[in-house]
Amino acid sequence: MAKDTFLNRKTTLNIGGGLLDLRTPHVMAILNITPDSFYAASRTASIEEAMKKTAAFLEAGATIIDIGAYSSRPGAADITEQEELDRIVPVVEALVKAFPEAVLSIDTFRPPVAKATVEAGAHIINDISGGTLDDRMFETVAALNVPYILMHMKGSPQTMHIEPHYDDVVLEVVDYFSKKVAALRRLGVKDIILDPGFGFAKNRDHSYELLNHLEDLKIFGLSLLVGFSRKSMISKFLKVEPADALNGTTVLNTIALQKGASILRVHDVRAALECIKLVERTQRR
Structure with missing residues (x-):
């Protein structure tokens, strides 16, 4: 563990043989190929619409496009593996052809979807379950040799919102990451990004406690991804709809x-990029 501490933090990802430098934070744009995502404006119904959104995301300054075909909002309906594949693979193929410069991340917890999309040209696997919903995922990512976003969650999208309990949410998340990172390292996974999973199997208090201690996760020496965009920890606290939660997200x-985040996963790229630029300016010496 000595080489992977905050004193020697890993700041690059291997993306198709090239290096993505995370010393400057990046924006990950959310592309939902789903009819039921919690934020209605993010729902994408066709390849043509996905192409238009991706073009706009890249023009606004996004580096990574995170494509998901399985809604992970609390209580979301389950869909079959084949339906997820049918939704996402054609979109990945189209985006790889149209936007070869884009880094494509796949939001899935299913190993066959991870494999099919990487073979279609995707670069990163973003697993909301951290391998808990399918124990083949770690071996699959190791074999694919792609970066892996390891998120903390308990339960499933169908159950995670039902009275989540922690004796100490920060310690439990740290313990979870410690075990999962060790398992991934044993399999030879080189590039790991940590995502605390704000709002996933966590009530509002849990999420804000994690944010208050986000810098504690630097102990792993890995880059951090955060995803607050328009979530209920903002909208319900401020008593607004998700459509009105951009200011809180910022x-x-x-x-x-x-506190050290390297990737912002968002619906609103331009606002996130402006946020990064202003924070960087305040930290310039």
Whole structure:
């Protein structure tokens, strides 16, 4: 563990043989190929719409496009593996052809979906379950030799919102990451990004406690991804709809950047990029 501490933090990802430098934070844009994502404006119904959104995301400054075909909102309906594949693979193929410069991340917990999309040209696997919903995922990512976003979650999208309990949410998340990172390292996975999973199997208090201690996760020497965008920890606290939660999202993104976040996963790329630029300016010496 000595070489992977905050004193020697890993700041690059191997993306198809090239290096993505995370010393400057990046924006990950959310592309939902789903009819039921919690934020209605993010739902994408066709390849043509996905192409238009991706073009706009890249023009606004996004580096990574995170594509998901399985809604992970609390209580979301389950879909079959084949339906997920049918939704996502054609979109990945189209985006790889149209935007070869884009880094494509795949939001899935299913190993066959991970394999099919990487073979279609995707670069990163973003697993909300941290391998808990399919124990083949770690071996699959190791074999694919792609970066892996390891998120903390308990239960499933169908059950995670039902009275989540922690004796100490920060210690439990740290313990979870410690065990999972060790398992991934044993399999030879080189590039790991940690995502605390704000709002996933966590009530509002749990999520804000994690944000307050986000810098504690630097102990792993790995890059951090945060995803607050328009979530209920903002909208319900402020008593607004997700459509009106951009300002709150920007506030939490600012705090996370000050605490060491390297990737902001968002619906609103331009606002996130402006946030990064302003935080960087305040930290310039």
